[in-house]
Amino acid sequence: MEGDSVTLNTDLTEIPEDDEILWKYGAEKSLIAQIRRAAGVFSTSDVPDGRFRDRLKLDRQTGSLTITNTRTEHTGEYQLEIRRAKLSSQTYHVSVYARLPVPVITRDCSSSSSSSQQNCSLLCSVVNVGHVTLSWYKGHSLLSSISVSDLSISLSLPLEVEYQEKNSYSCVINNPITNQTTHLDISKLCQPCSEVHIHSCDTVEAVMRLVVTALMGVASAAAAVLLLNDVRSARG
Known part of the structure; x- marks a missing residue:
């Protein structure tokens, strides 16, 4: 998981005096750490893109390598070489996963489903x-899912449920080591879009009535003023 530390062990309890230990990374086998006890060398080095800067630590007794504050770019192959009378090597495959966001469930009133009068259209979404x-579950049963292997992708997964339904639904995002879940509250999120539309129309109509009433009031007041002026003129 991003932010955690990972230690690659040599399985040695102590480095023999004449042994040389090399740690290499990636397909290019870039040298990132080495130990030569006889020469007093205990060093780490970065790769050209700087991804290991201030993140590598060597155990001087065992030669194990620790990567601290890991990021997804530290995923890859690490090769250990122990050079003595006979060369031995070992390869480690490291996968670092990003911390998962909590899925967000929203109402989709733009859905053009023919059953939209009976069903509530929903979207479960995650970004980056x-x-x-990303999956929808009804109770413990999987309804639908979508997977992605790329990085920094936004995902959305639709679902339709009945307005008065009492079943339990949840949206889950997961990778091989962890997951995040959001439970659906149908009674809170699902109200017929038509009711929302009617309510909006009623509000607009009420405002228009108030405007018309106000205009009529102004017109009546103006007529009264004109009538009073006519009366005064007649008296004069």
Whole structure:
């Protein structure tokens, strides 16, 4: 998980005096750490893009390598070489996953479903994710899912439920090591879009009535003023 530390062990309890230990990274086998006890060398080095800066620590006794404050870009192959009378090597495959966001469930009133009068259309969404699966569950049963292997992708997964339904629904995002879940509250989120539309129309109509009433009031007041002026003129 991003932010955690990972230690790659040599399985040695102590480094023999004449052994040389090399740690390499990636397909290019870039040297990122080395130990030569006889020469007093205990060093780490970065790769050209700087991803390991201030993140590598060597155990001087065992030669194990620790990567601190990991990020997804630290995913890859790490190779350990122990050079002595006979060369031995070991490869480690490291996968670092980003911390998962909490899925967001929203109402989709723009849905053109023919059953929109009976059903509530929903969207479960997450942003800036990679190597994850987004799923809808009804109770413990999987309804639908979508997976992505790219990085920094936005995902949305639709679902339709009945307005008065009492079943339990949840939206889950997961990768191989963790997950995040949001439970659906149908009674809170699902109200017929037509009712919302009617309510909006009623509000507009009420405002228009107030405007017309106000205009009529102004017109009546103006007529009264004109009538009073006519009366005064007649008296004069």
